[in-house]
Amino acid sequence: STLSILKMGMDEGSHLIEGIGDDFIPGIVDEELIDDIVLIHDCDxxxxxxxxxxxxxxxxxISSxxxxxxxxxxxxxxLKIATVFPDDNKKYITTKLSEPIxxxxxxxxxxxxxxxxxxI
Structure with missing residues (x-):
């Protein structure tokens, strides 16, 4: 995501995950609450x-x-680990998400x- 790129000192590049690489960190993000950053490859x-x-x-x-x-x-x-699936796949039918696994x-x-x- 943009946050991970900016926090790790990396350059913003092209990516396939819509909405998370817009070259800014939203004001609502409290960076003090972030324990760790995990980089995930787009294809994965x-x-x-x-x-x-x-x-x-x-x-x-895709972000899910x-x-x-x-x-x-x-x-x-x-620890108990939880995650959020922020959206469904309907708006991605014309992307790589519609291709075979x-x-x-x-x-x-x-x-x-x-x-x-x-x-939960």
Whole structure:
């Protein structure tokens, strides 16, 4: 996201996740509440969104796939990890989200077993 790019001193570049790379940090963001930043590759976020839709029946957006992957990467047995799926997949039907799942073994998203979900 823009926040991670700016906080880590990286240059803003092109990306495939709409709405999170607009070169600004919204005023509502309280950076004191951010514990860590996890970088997720666009292709992994897209692929994870596709897999969640296909395997769990949840039509989520690309940023939701990134949120899910970050929560898996941050997994800690001592903590309860929660994430937010901020949107659905309807507005992404003309993007890479509508293409088949990428089976590339280099993608982290292809090494995660999706066994279910819980709404809280």
């Amino acid at each position: 976020a897209i692929n994870m969104s596709k897999r969640i839709a296909q395997e769990l029946g949840l039509g989520i957006g 796939g990134a949120n899910f992957l970050a929560s898996v990467i941050m997994d800690n047995d001592d 990428d089976e590339d073994p280099k993608l982290i998203s292809n090494h995660i077993n999706l066994i279910g979900f819980e709404v």
